[in-house]
Amino acid sequence: MLNLVLFGPPGAGKGTQSQKLIEKYGLIHLSTGDILRNEIAQGTTLGLEAKKLMDDGKLVPDEVVIGMISNKLDANADAKGFIFDGFPRTVAQAAALDTLLEEKSTAISGMIALVVDDEELEKRLLERGKTSGRPDDANPEIIRKRINEYNSKTTPVAEFYKEQDKFTSINGVGTIDGIFDAISEVIEKY
Numbered sequence: 001m002l003n004l005v006l007f008g009p010p011g012a013g014k015g016t017q018s019q020k021l022i023e024k025y026g027l028i029h030l031s032t033g034d035i036l037r038n039e040i041a042q043g044t045t046l047g048l049e050a051k052k053l054m055d056d057g058k059l060v061p062d063e064v065v066i067g068m069i070s071n072k073l074d075a076n077a078d079a080k081g082f083i084f085d086g087f088p089r090t091v092a093q094a095a096a097l098d099t100l101l102e103e104k105s106t107a108i109s110g111m112i113a114l115v116v117d118d119e120e121l122e123k124r125l126l127e128r129g130k131t132s133g134r135p136d137d138a139n140p141e142i143i144r145k146r147i148n149e150y151n152s153k154t155t156p157v158a159e160f161y162k163e164q165d166k167f168t169s170i171n172g173v174g175t176i177d178g179i180f181d182a183i184s185e186v187i188e189k190y
């Protein structure tokens with residue numbers, strides 16, 4: 001199986017590149033942000049609880065997102081592999097993912113991190129906020145909070161995969177196709 005963690009700060013291009021990767025490699029895309037927004041749209045209790053945190057740029061509790069991913073792995077037992085987008089976002093989530101995959105006799109093939117500077121991230125997210133309707137894209141203050149959450153809680157996840165010799169970083173500034181080619185080149189080595 002090919003199991004890829006696509007990593008990077010808010011607005012780095014994880015969702016954009018995931019769409020192209022699922023087409024090329026036939027993988028299942030698991031975005032915890034998309035799953036949570038779907039819960040919100042359906043008005044579930046989980047969604048209502050998550051919405052308060054998401055709108056404020058904060059992370060949802062580990063046990064909530066780990067449970068969601070566990071359900072998705074069970075529901076896609078025949079998958080050729082997965083792209084994890086926006087997950088794991090804490091070291092606890094990364095350790096839990098290793099355990100879940102081990103139970104299914106598989107493992108993460110590698111993490112690919114998209115590197116984009118804060119100024120570019122803010123520009124992209126404010127632009128997307130004009131049409132996306134995402135409340136967490138709506139103002140610079142919330143965007144900065146999301147970037148701060150990423151810097152404090154999520155960047156240590158890169159170390160987790162570096163220790164396993166599964167980490168590659170790629171410049172996430174440039175054309176979407178150029179970045180996709182660079183990601184594909186890394187995947188071909190897995």
Ligand code: AP5
Nearest residue numbers: 010011012013014015016032033054058059060086124128
């Ligand atoms: P989530 O939905 O995961 O959002 P995010 O990580 O903030 O990422 P985005 O979707 O904003 O950005 P992206 O990297 O996918 O970029 P995109 O391709 O869209 O999470 C939202 C919230 O949910 C979190 O804040 C948290 O509250 C909660 N949550 C989710 N997962 C969680 C977890 N595991 N644990 C706890 N809480 C969790 O691109 C952005 C824009 O840039 C687009 O408009 C795109 O068109 C444009 N763009 C893309 N590539 C380029 C390029 N190369 N050049 C120019 N523009 C580009």
